Amino acid sequence: MRLGRGLAWSYIIVILLVTIFPFYWILRTALSNNFAMSTDPSSLLPVHFTWGPFKRALGLATPAEAALENGSGAKIDLALALWNSIVYAGILTLCTVVFSALAAYAFARLRWRGRDLVFGILLTALMVPSVFTLLPNFVLMKDLGLLNTFGGMILPGAFFSAFNIFFLRQFMLGLSHEVEEAAIIDGAGPLRVCFRIVLPMSVAPMATLTLLQFISTWNDYFWPLLVTNDESVRPLTLALAVFKQSSPQASLDWAGLMAATLVAALPMLLLFVVFGRRLVNSIGFTGIK
Structure with a gap:
């Protein structure tokens, strides 16, 4: 491997890490316990691994279960918001x-x-x-x-x-x-x-x-x-903002919010993974024309 090729690969790897890291941090936060995160906020791994944030985001957690993890008592009708966005x-x-x-x-x-x-x-x-x-x-x-x-x-x-x-x-x-x-x-x-x-x-x-x-x-x-301000037509982006603003406790339910955000972003990530190459090729081909 020549020096130029090595530098090029190093540059690409750095850019990939910088690009992917925010998504990893969302996943890490979504799998953490809200109480435990305050004790080790810089940990690169989920702090006290739990599926609780996803249960709260999907509306499957009871208020008692949410309180045990310092989770928000706010609810988001994720199915309706997803349907409205679709x-x-x-x-x-x-x-x-x-x-x-x-x-x-x-x-x-x-x-x-x-x-x-x-x-x-x-x-x-x-x-x-x-x-x-x-x-x-x-x-x-x-x-x-x-x-x-x-x-x-x-x-x-x-x-x-x-x-x-x-x-x-x-x-x-x-x-x-x-x-x-x-x-x-x-x-x-x-x-x-x-x-x-x-x-x-x-x-x-x-x-x-x-x-x-x-x-x-x-x-x-x-x-x-x-x-719009009616829940019946509110898309997912607005539903996430309402979930953030309606947390009853002083500290924000970051784990639940990141879990809901990950669920919202998952369809777009899948589209990019499946059609990303076609997207780039078509833009380049059309630009040449």
Whole structure:
């Protein structure tokens, strides 16, 4: 092994350790006893190993069992919060990817007057911080009577995403025109070409966008916080914050909070493990185009 290769591997290993350590610390805290952690807070191993925090996070522990470990008496309906996050992230992701794909097809494959000008204006949306649109969207949802509903959380972002349109357009510009021209000669219209030829050929970048959008929406906190305060539609990110704030004792139930956080993060970690390579390859391929 040459010196350069050794330094490169050392650098990669250090970056991996720095990246993975927070997740390990969450797991270590989630498997510790709250009473015992205060006596040995710097221990790298779980302090007085216990499954109690996970039982509290899942609502399986009694108040007496929670008190024995200095756990919180607060409860979180994890099943309902998970379901709300799945509905919110799933529907918003589906709408965003579908409408972005249709818009990208119009910008990449159709010829119409002012196309490039409109696309340039659309790209300026990438320069506008999303926080600037929060207040107008909140007022609109309030006027429409959609506060504390899934519609209020989903509609503002369901029909437009400048990054998604740009991402898919870059890929579609590199697709071969021969198959599309042959379909047009056979009498296929623009919609049929879009749904039968272009979109099936764009499955890989659409899958990448689906993963990115789902993860981003799953982790969203501020927008749901603005438009919802009802437990029936509260996503998991808000449920965890409520669990943290409603602890009745003076000291926070860090073990229970980390256990709930780990349960919330587990679906995203699995998605990254399964689709991580495809995600990186698709982003690189589309960027080259």
